[in-house]
Amino acid sequence: MIQPGTLFEDRYEVVRHVGAGSFATVYEVRHVGLQSRHALKVLDDRLAEREDLRNRFLSEGRIQAQVRHPGIVAVTDTVTSPRPGLVMEYVEGTTLEHHLAEAGVARTPDEVVALMSPILDGVGAAHEAGVVHRDLKPQNILIAVGPGGRLRPQVADFGIAKVLDDAAVLTGKNRTETGVAMGTLLYMSPEQIRGDRDLDLRSDIFSLGAILYEVVTGRVAFDSASQYEAMKRIVDGNYEPPERFVGALDPAFADCIRMALAVNPDERFQSCEAFRSALEGIGDPRATRPHRPLASAATTMAPPTPPRPISTAEQEAATRVYQEPHTAKPRPPGPPPRRKKPGTAVALEMVPGLFGFFGIGHMYNGRIVLGLLVMVSYWILQFFNILLLFVGIGFLTLPLTLLVYMVLSAWKASVDADEANLLAEAAATGSGDTRSG
Ligand SMILES: Nc1ncnc2c1ncn2[C@@H]1O[C@H](COP(=O)(O)OP(=O)(O)O)[C@@H](O)[C@H]1O
Numbered sequence: 001m002i003q004p005g006t007l008f009e010d011r012y013e014v015v016r017h018v019g020a021g022s023f024a025t026v027y028e029v030r031h032v033g034l035q036s037r038h039a040l041k042v043l044d045d046r047l048a049e050r051e052d053l054r055n056r057f058l059s060e061g062r063i064q065a066q067v068r069h070p071g072i073v074a075v076t077d078t079v080t081s082p083r084p085g086l087v088m089e090y091v092e093g094t095t096l097e098h099h100l101a102e103a104g105v106a107r108t109p110d111e112v113v114a115l116m117s118p119i120l121d122g123v124g125a126a127h128e129a130g131v132v133h134r135d136l137k138p139q140n141i142l143i144a145v146g147p148g149g150r151l152r153p154q155v156a157d158f159g160i161a162k163v164l165d166d167a168a169v170l171t172g173k174n175r176t177e178t179g180v181a182m183g184t185l186l187y188m189s190p191e192q193i194r195g196d197r198d199l200d201l202r203s204d205i206f207s208l209g210a211i212l213y214e215v216v217t218g219r220v221a222f223d224s225a226s227q228y229e230a231m232k233r234i235v236d237g238n239y240e241p242p243e244r245f246v247g248a249l250d251p252a253f254a255d256c257i258r259m260a261l262a263v264n265p266d267e268r269f270q271s272c273e274a275f276r277s278a279l280e281g282i283g284d285p286r287a288t289r290p291h292r293p294l295a296s297a298a299t300t301m302a303p304p305t306p307p308r309p310i311s312t313a314e315q316e317a318a319t320r321v322y323q324e325p326h327t328a329k330p331r332p333p334g335p336p337p338r339r340k341k342p343g344t345a346v347a348l349e350m351v352p353g354l355f356g357f358f359g360i361g362h363m364y365n366g367r368i369v370l371g372l373l374v375m376v377s378y379w380i381l382q383f384f385n386i387l388l389l390f391v392g393i394g395f396l397t398l399p400l401t402l403l404v405y406m407v408l409s410a411w412k413a414s415v416d417a418d419e420a421n422l423l424a425e426a427a428a429t430g431s432g433d434t435r436s437g
């Protein structure tokens with residue numbers, strides 16, 4: 001650890017140690033001439049001793065310095081001696097990880113948007129400049145507390161993870177093989193886990209989806225007992241539905257999470273702008289939806305509202321996909337549809353079953369044709385009844401059965417009458433014969 005008072009290039013004096021990550025240590029420093037406060041990120045020894053990585057680290061810093069945005073922790077300078085380091089603006093506050101642990105989850109759409117929009121804006125600005133973060137996680141979101149207690153989230157460590165990816169490539173392995181801290185692994189995209197070399201901005205969208213999950217539920221989406229389990233769950237897209245933890249979660253939030261966490265990058269939001277518009281559409285007071293808390297004792301859900309229209313074709317495409325889960329399952333207001341009771345259907349099906357017995361009974365009585373016809377009618381009736389149950393009008397099985405029963409009864413009555421006539425005739429003929437004989 002570097003001691004307080006140590007000078008970096010005669011310009012920055014170390015004030016105190018702030019924290020350490022997996023490959024670098026952060027110090028609070030003071031600019032000697034300006035007396036301004038900064039954060040200095042110093043590359044760990046084992047990486048700094050390699051010239052290629054040292055240069056990569058500093059050149060990433062120079063790229064980051066080009067991206068200036070209120071949602072991004074600005075890199076303002078680089079130092080090389082006595083160690084390579086990046087000078088950043090100092091963020092007085094906390095990290096998103098600590099904020100969620102202390103203040104709890106976001107409870108209203110407005111709170112979600114207040115936390116997520118600046119993050120999405122910042123990451124989006126970097127994407128437009130061609131910089132992919134690769135290591136978005138709650139520890140890398142710093143939250144400054146502005147005037148009036150207003151929270152100001154800022155994203156730190158842009159592009160730094162690329163240096164580690166490159167370090168892994170140089171050793172012929174991917175980053176998950178060379179060892180990644182669990183805190184980093186849990187927010188990696190499936191393609192990152194698989195070791196894809198050319199990650200695009202959609203990998204960041206996935207990590208932002210995992211962050212949104214945590215902001216809304218207070219739980220880590222892919223929380224696992226081991227690194228192997230975490231990697232497996234991420235590539236399989238296996239996470240507990242957020243509704244399980246937030247009883248009255250607005251379905252539109254759940255849809256945003258699901259879309260951002262899609263295993264296939266093509267199915268995710270295709271830009272931070274599309275992601276942000278979808279979220280802001282939920283919290284938009286101009287939308288006609290009732291303003292409701294995320295987590296309340298209420299068990300009913302408001303019907304989902306489509307997000308605000310977005311301008312570019314790409315964003316429209318993303319929104320269309322976003323709307324799909326809504327249109328696929330429209331939830332009409334009012335009481336939920338009654339579930340079909342299979343017991344009733346089975347009971348109804350037993351009525352035509354009786355015809356089968358009648359048929360057998362008729363055959364036993366020696367009326368083969370009648371018996372066969374009753375049985376065939378029974379099978380035809382069963383076929384129609386099953387059809388009616390399938391198309392959801394099972395209640396018609398009883399009238400249909402009664403109708404068939406009545407037709408068959410009438411027919412049987414006429415056959416009975418014919419038979420009685422024949423018997424009477426035969427009896428008459430028989431007695432005549434006796435009389436004549
Ligand atoms: N610009 C900054 N201003 C204030 N604190 C910072 C700044 N950058 C990083 N930190 C703090 O230093 C800690 C270590 O940062 P880092 O090395 O990026 O580790 P990690 O992000 O893996 O936790 C962070 O948790 C954060 O609290």
Ligand SMILES: [Mg+2]
Pocket residue numbers: 021139140156157
């Ligand atoms: Mg960090």
